[in-house]
Structure formats: structure tokens, C-alpha cells
Amino acid sequence: MPDGAGNHPPRHHDDLAPRLAVVITVIVLVGYFSVAVTYVVDGNRSGGTIDAAMLALALLPMTVLLCLQMLHSFPGLAPRLSRARHWTLALQAVLTFAPFAIFKHAWLGMPGFLAGSSLLVLVPALAWPAFAAILLCTDVLLFQVGFGWGQVAYTSVSTALTGLVVFGLSRLSGLVAEVSRSRAELARLAVAQERLRFSRDVHDLLGYSLSTITLKCELVHRLVPRQNSRAQQELSEILQTSRQALADVRAVASGYRKMSLSAEAATARSMLAAAGISATAEIDCAPLPELVDTVLASVLREGLTNVLRHSKADHCAFEARRSGHRVWLTLVNDGVGRPSTILRADSTDGGSGIGNLRVRVENLGGRLRAGVRSDGWFELRAELDVSVAAPRRSGRERGSEEEYGPGPTVTA
Template identity: 45%
Template sequence: MDGSNGDRREAIPTPVSGNALPAPRLARTILLTALLGSTLLTTTDILSSGASPSAETAWLLLLPVILALQVLHSVPDSSRAPLPRKCLTLAAQVLLTYLPLLLFRTFWATMAACLAGSLLLLLPPRAAWPLFGLVGLSMVVPTALDGGPVVESIRLSQVSLLTGFVLYGLARLTALITQLHAVRGELVRRAVTAERLRFARDLHDLLGHSLSAITLKSELIHQLIPAHPARAVKEAGEVMSIAEQSLADVRRAASGFRDLSLRQEIKSARSMLDAAGITVWAKVELGPLSPHVDTALATTLREAVTNLLRHSDASHCRIEAVELDGVVRLLVENDGADAAHHDPSPYGGHGLGNLRERMTAVGGRLESGAWPGGTFRLLAEVPAQRPSSTARTGG
């Protein structure tokens, strides 16, 4: 690659923890502000009620405990906590909500809103909503103990339920925002992984074919130099062309754009196989194909020819690329296949798997395997998807 692109490094965003992102942090800040505002309102009511110093001291002792319980119930995934822990913390909040009512009466009613929100956060809906309503009805008791009017009881119940619902909504919103950012980070990681796999697959398909061709033609040049120097020079020129084309393909693969032509690949395959002394019979009857179908079939032919040269002792090869009833059919068949062949390289053995993925991506299928008599056959079929024209060409 040239210097302008070879030294370039694409910046990949590093996944950030959901707790450190601005949106979840802002949501938690809003939730904590609402909780502190609720407890501050209760504190103001109690301090202005003329309660005894002992009552005020009791409130100051209970305040951090209730606030800690509510924060614990409002954290994301609090509903997934073990059932014994949820029962224990809810029981503690129930006691700290109703027992102080005997001392503070209606001034303590705000704490019922926190309990109502905790019930919605921790319990299943079937149990949470009836208990939520029951907490609202229970706020009639403080007014009755103070001898207040019924209208005041209704107002207190409504305020408790509404505040509890708001606290529940803020806690759920915080959890959903945190989850959303976690999912987005996971999608980024998967996208980066998919792009790496695509690049590795393209390099395998490109360089495996090109390097096999260069190796084959280099061996042929070595044999031709003593007796046929003119032909050796011609083959050397083809090696240079293959190397230049490989470099161009790698550059396009790195940038994400790489369209191949099946007809061009058939010509290239014939040149390679002829150089290897393999007799080729080719049949091409195709109409115009869409770029992604053309590229998928061309890549399939590349891998098939590469495997033929590396893993067989073929003398004949048959290549068919025909279209019938709206289906493009690519057949590559050769003799001299070794059914017992196994590639011991830890980097080998992924070519056919890559091709199956490519065929599946364009709605096609791929079959390959050994046939009787030492024949190996690879068959790829994919629905024909035309760019515009429907004219047929033959060759």
C-alpha cells in the first residue's frame, strides 16, 4: 500500500461503562434530586410542626436509613435481587413508614410515597399494583388520628400515590437509559467484530487465490527460462499483473468496496489452469448480474480454483456458469481429488465456510464434496438479481 493509506489507523470507539456516560449519570442525578427533595419536604414539615426535641432527633436518625433503602430500591436491576433480600428491605421500609406515623401523623405521610414506589420497583405487577393502591388508602389513617376532614384524607392519599408513581417512573427511566447505553456499546463491539471478520475473510479469499497464482506461474517461469525465454517473459508479465491486481483488491477490501466480475474470474481461472497444464472446459451463459451476486460467484470461483491447485492433482476441469429459470448456477468439477486430504495448517480450512456465508448472504446455497472416481464438485446456486438489463450473452 502507498504511504498515504498504509500508515492510517482507524479510530475504534472504546466501549464506555453505562455508569460513566452522560445520559445515565443525568438520569440518576434527577432521581436522587427527587428523593432528596421529598425527604427535605418531610423534614421541613416536621421541624415546623412544633414537635418535641426527642421527635426531631428520632427523625434525624431515621432519615438516612429510609433514604438509603429508597436509593437501594431505585438502582437499575433492583427487581432482579434475590427474593429474601427484597423481602427484608421492603419489610424494613414498611416498618419505618407506618410506625413513625404514631409519632408524626400527617407530617410523615410523604414517606408512604417512597414505599409505594418501592413496591412497584421490586414486586411483580400482580402484587405490586394492589399493594400500591393499598398504601394510598392507608393514608386515611393519619388524618383520622388527627381528626381531620375526609377531603384532607383524599388529598393525602392522592399526593402519596402520585409522588410514589413519579419516583417509580424516574427509577425505571434511569434503568432504561442505562440499559440502552449498554446495548449500544454491545452493538458497537459486535459491529467492530463483524468488520474484522469481513476483512479477514476478504483477505483470505483475495490473497489465497493471488498467491497461489503467483506461486504457480513462478514455478512455470523457472521451468521455461532455459528452453522458452520469450514465453517466460510473457508469464513474468502476467505475474506482475496479478500482483498489481492483488494490491488493488486488498486496498478496495480495506475500504469496504470490492466488486468482482464472474466472467473476468473465469478468464483468469482458465489462464491459471492452462499454466498448470490442466485442460479446461468452460461454459458461460449469463445475463447481467447485480454487483453483490456477481462478486459472490466470482469469489466462489476463486476459492474453488485455489483449492483445486493446492489440494488436487487434476488434469481436467469443468466450469459452468449458466442461468436457468431465474437461478444462476456455478459448477466447478475436477478430477484428481484426494478424498483423504486434510489441511494441517492452523490457518487453513475456512475457505468453504466463508463461501457458504457469502452464498447465504445473497440468498443462495453452496454444495461441495468428493464424488466417485476421484472427482471433486463444487456447486453454487443463487437467485439472479439483475441491475437493469435482461439481455443474455453467451460464451
């Protein structure tokens, strides 16, 4: 299997739903703006003809308002400008209310978009009061241009509905994109976990068996009488084949098991964000030896899997720090006692992920602790010595070149 196999599944099906949500939202927004343009056209008719100058004057701010609305509905269109969304909201407010002085009731289609943008840009504590204030200001302006109570009530309801539709569709398209990203990350995580499981099986079972065959062949090779040349030849070929098979298995297992803590941390941030979990991360441990880096990355991945599978966490934090020859990784979350709604845990099997990790950490001279802290948060902590060049030998984990050393040699 290629090294990158399973990491990049086809994306066109995954992207279809978010793209469709964006297209629908854009069509609705453009449709609402088109209705607003008809208000301006009707308001500038004089004797059956349209005042072209006034229409051109209206289209300029309306185009700017449409661009601002797209920016607020889809922050990813211009990430740099999205950092100044409060200023763009203020500009939208000015372009929404100032033209009333010129176009009067013909401009009544614009406040609804401002109301929707206020819900998208401002925090909830300010968004809903701003929404109500926009409706109130619109009502005052409509009274100023001569509308009666009935017309004002109708326009207020229309403005409120426009704002809610704009807000709802914009948020819905964002949620569809987040769900799509979350599904892609969950799929990638599932593939990575399966690859890691396969690597452990190859490493622990087949590698050990092939090593045993190699050692047995070497022993028999030495015990066979020297004059039995045919037996010596056959055993030599068997021994060579087993050595080659062992080397191939070691290469496969090693290729699957190499991981990076920094890369896994970046994936963890993205995964937690997609799952709606507030994440805090600090990775400050400088470059690590390959074995230590792989084990810590495995600890982080297994801890993240447990957070998603066994708890409903709102907050999660992980950090990796280094002091001298010691490095430690800590992963904490506040989801103790609340079942997950993201991944369904297998009720028939408690799993052995933490147990496998504890063995791997201890083989490198470290220690792994997992449990609930006094403040109610669950903590997973791994400590390792970065000066360890090779793991201890263990009967439970065998099969890699680092753990065995060179294959046996035979002299005829």
C-alpha cells in the same frame, strides 16, 4: 490494524445519558425526602423552637428509608441485597408506618416512597394492589390523627403522585441504561460483522490472487533457461515478495477470523437482554478445535444478527451440545412473521450470511439447516464433526494457511 481495534470504542459519550438520568433521579429523590424532613421539623415545633431530640429520632429512620429507596431505585448499587428486595421492601413498610405512632401527621411524606418501591419491587399483579393498599392505609392513619376528608383527599393525591414519580424516574433511568448498553452492543456487533466481512474478502479474493501469482512465478522460474541469470534473479525476487505478501494476508485473515463460541454466547446473552428478548442458553460442548469453534461462533453471531434484523422476537434460545465426535448448535426464536423494531433490514439486499455459513460448515464436513419448525418457531441448526482437523478444499473459500498448506518452494 491491532487485534483489539474496534472492540472498545470510547465510552464516555455513551455513559453520559445513563449517568445524567441517575443524577436527575437521585436529586429528585433527595428533594422529596427534604420536603418530608420539613414536615417533621414543622410538626415538632413548640413555641417557635424545634425539639432537637425528636428531630434526631426522626432523622434516623428517614436516613434508613432513603438508603432503602436508593436500593430499590438502583438495584445495581448492591447486587447482593437486590436478591432480598422483598425483605427490604417489608423493612421499608415497617419504617414507613410504625413512626406514625410518634410523629403522627408530621410523617405523612413517607408513604409515597413506599408506594413507588412497591411498583419497582413487586410483579405487576401484586404491585398495583399493594400501591392501592398503601394509599388506603395512609388514609386510615390520617383519619386517626384527626385529618378531615379534604385533607385526606389532598394527601392521598400527593402520596399517589409521589409514588408514581419515584417509580417513573427509577424505571426511566434503568431504561436509559439499557438503551445505552443496547446501542453499545449493536455498535460492537456491527464492527464485528464488518471485521468478519473484511476477513472473508481478504481470505477469498486477495489470498487466492496472491497464491496464483506465487504459483505462476514458480512455473516461470522453472521454465526460464538456466543461463539467463538476470531473469532468474528478478523472478526469484518477485517470487519471494509474493510469498511474503501471501503470508501477511494469511496472518491478517487468520487473526480476524479466530472466534470463541463461549465468548460469543456470553455476548449473545447480554445482547438479547439489552434488546428486551427473553433468552435461554446452554453451552455444553467442552473445548473445541479452533476451526470448529470459530465456525460455530460465526453461526451464532449470524443467527443473532438475523433475529435482531429480520424478526421481532420475544423469546430466543440457543444451545450447543456434543456427543462423541459430533457437535451441534441450535438457535430458535418466536419472531417469525413480525418485522424487527431493533435493526432495520436492508430491503435492497437479502444478504448472503446464511449462504456463506453453509459453505463454511460444509467445508468442515458438517451441515447447516435453517427454516420454520412445525410449532412456528424459526430454527437455525449447525452440525459439525469435531475430529475434523482441516477443512476441505473449495474453489469458493481459499487463502488461509490451513486450507492451502505451506507455500510453494522453488529450487534454482
